[in-house]
Amino acid sequence: MTAGWFWRDKAPYLAGLGFSVLLSAVLLWVLSVHPGAIALLCLVFLLGGLLPLTAEYIRKKTFYDEAMGMLDALERKYLFSELLEQPSFPEGVLFCRAMEETNKAMNDALAAARRDMADYREYIETWVHEVKTPIASARLTLENLPGPPLQGLEEALFQIEGYVEQALFYARSGAVERDYVVRPMALRQAASDAVKKYARPLIAAGFSVELEGLDAVAYADGKWVEFILGQLISNAIKYRGEHPRLVFTQSRAEQSVALNVADNGVGIPQADLPRVCEKGFTGENGRKLSKRSTGLGLYLCRTLCGRLGLGFSIASQAGEGTRVSIIFPKGRFYLLGEREELKQ
Incomplete structure (x- = not known):
């Protein structure tokens, strides 16, 4: 709140005050009152009108300056109305009441939206679990009836299963805390499980897979990490080059350990x-090389890593390949796990 705003708002009052003082001065002059007395009376009238306005300006400026300072300092702006102190002037009271009502309406709308999202997420999760049953049955049928004509159908089932799993983890990505259990996780085991799951498409694509020096143990949920690795493997298969190669390595830093996944595919421009x-x-x-690209794989990887407290970085060179790192922070539990391993 600036002085200009305040005094412009009070312009009608100031005009009325000036007119009243001038009219009083004229009447006193007509009544032959001494000019010194007229001047003194006019000064008293002016001070009587301006001093209360000045006090009001100071009171309102103090309130609004503190309010704006609090708003700028707040990271969660929606808490503003709850932290705002009740002012002593009517306009401020109305302002606070309007803020409270607006905040309440927003909270009600957000709560309704969260309920709708929760219902939709539960529906998607239920649907995914239900659709997995016929997929598993079809896969068993194919395994009992091997043959070249059925190979294409088996690949299609694998793709369907991958999209279904992607839908499940996408639905769960908004509330990972509901299904996230932190346990000691060997990086070699996590990489091996992901490679085993994608073994058939990797073999069909002619991939050479290497797990180099994976001896670290991180604390995470292996199921979520396996899904993230699966998305990276799927991308490597889609965008492979000649003599495709996939290498899993680890790298240690003072406060973290990283699981790196590198391929020698077409790379990213x-x-x-x-x-x-x-x-x-x-x-x-995605436009030129893969008709099945959804643009969700890497998005889910980065989103899930962020919500699980993991780091995620990607580096690539067109024509040379891509390297993705999942970074596990070293916390107290990680260090305890390392000590237990050393004792053994």
């Missing part, structure tokens, strides 16, 4: 690299 983790972004490779 530098123009697309800053956006590859955006939702729905397929980029040049």
